[in-house]
Amino acid sequence: MHAINLALARRFERLADLLEIRGDEAYKIRAYRRAAETLYQLHEPVTRYAEEGRLRELPGIGPALARKIQEFLETGEISALTRLQREVPPTLLDLLHLPGLGPAKVRALWKTLGITDLPSLEAALRAGKVHQVPGFGARTVDRLLKALAEFQARPPEHLLAHARDMGSFLVQWLRDVPGVHRAEITGPVRRWVPFVPHLDLLVAASVPPGELLSILLGHPLVETGRVQDDGRLELRDLEGLPIMVHLAGEASFGTAWAVTTGSVAHWQGLQRLAEAKGWHLSPQGLGPVGEETPIPDEETLYTALDLPWIPPELREGRGEIEAARQGALPSLLPWDAWKADLHTHTRWSDGALDLRDLVTAAWKRGLRVIAITDHSPAQHVANGLSVERLRKQREEVEKVRAEWGDRILILHGAEVDILPDGSLDYPDEVLAELDIVIASPHMALRQDAQEATQRLVRAASHPWVDIIGHPRGRMWPRRPGLPLDMDALLRAALEHQVALEVNSNPHRLDLGEEDLRRAAQAGVLIAINTDAHHPHDFAYHLFGVALARRTWVDPTLVLNAWEPERLMAWLRERKSRA
């Protein structure tokens, strides 16, 4: 992903959202969304297409959009968007996040009551004005008040994937600036916290803060920014992600990086170790009080405290310092140990690639095993496979398998829906024909804990099921997912030796952190999958691996790190018992 493509895509999406609220023609709006999608998928920077006069070759880009892209590349602005934002307040877009409010209802609120943002909506709701608007009844008012309260109670969390992208864009941007000696990602993003409140950067530079600010404001994805009283820079990107830029001297970069990385509990643990030695640890350095020595890198800091360097994703104050002191840090799943994706989709259901192309993409990624697991019939919207089509797909799998030989192991499987009562969406004799079966919940995600737990336990006990996919079915930020008695599910998984999935899609990360920690302690088998629908989705595995490292998952329990022969033996053994 290139920053310039993302910057344009976001602006086209915003144009589409604002036009929709204004009530423009639906197909025009769709054209902007399509153009945004094209830019997201584009491998090369759009600048190259512009330079070569090839913008019109991109799908969904016609004369009008090509002109807007050209304008943005030359001026950093799209005048149509600037004008539109003056007419339709962009704060109205916040209202779209509330369930039940779409563009038409937002327009009605704006036009009849002059509501322009969340506070004015809340005021109007409380003043009883909203039910006067046609289309808004008592139920809607109630629901909106509830949604508003929930929305405000929730700390603003952002996608780690987006924060990491932004972090690397800005770090690259800064490293090209003369006078910037070092720029690094720090804070919760560096620790791979699954959902983050903000992005933190640490910069050592001989450039005054004001100048640094204008350099950062020149980045196409940065929207606003200011220098705080304490000298830090506070910025916000196009998606509303807050970005804190901390400044440090080059000589004390090590301590500054450790303190800004956190967590607070981990840093305090380090300070206690320093105190035990009669020293003082501060962001400026380490040593006897008043004589702290600046420390330029983290390795030196940890060594001075008689510790091995502790990876950021472990620094949560959950016993990692004690473990490190005793030389008993857990053995972590290596970043490059992920060699199998056991959950992927092709164009047979809702994936973007033909089966053959997906296998090629997997092989290019260095995967040694790929399971093709398209949807079952209950997923109409996703074009789920009838039994007949599933069997036809098997023929294609066998052809592709013959082409690839033993370079990559291709498994034919399915992601079969777990129906609300816990039964599965294919009959047993069909499941028996598959190499691997993932069972996942997609529908009826508002069940109560008892119903949902019974449902998942029943699926986990099914003889043909190998993996439970995204067990809660959560989807950030809209769907919290099923409430579950996790211990009951873990017991069932252990008893039947079924693996639970960590779905690495950054919107899912399900199992989540708490669930996974308990699963790891219970010794349940774990499958880290990407649920890839596009070839670039394979990159998601990093989020799953990071989660496994954060929760101290024993690498030997991770199916995706096994040798293909062992995985096959496990699957065969399960089949023979079923």
Add this chain to the structure above:
DNA sequence: GCCGTTTTCGGCCCGACTGTTTTCAGTCG
């Protein structure tokens, strides 16, 4: 606003559900 050999204008994805209505508009996936 884009697209195309049925082509330079007319079509572009749609069905289920919900809440508000009294026959349907808007949301959601």
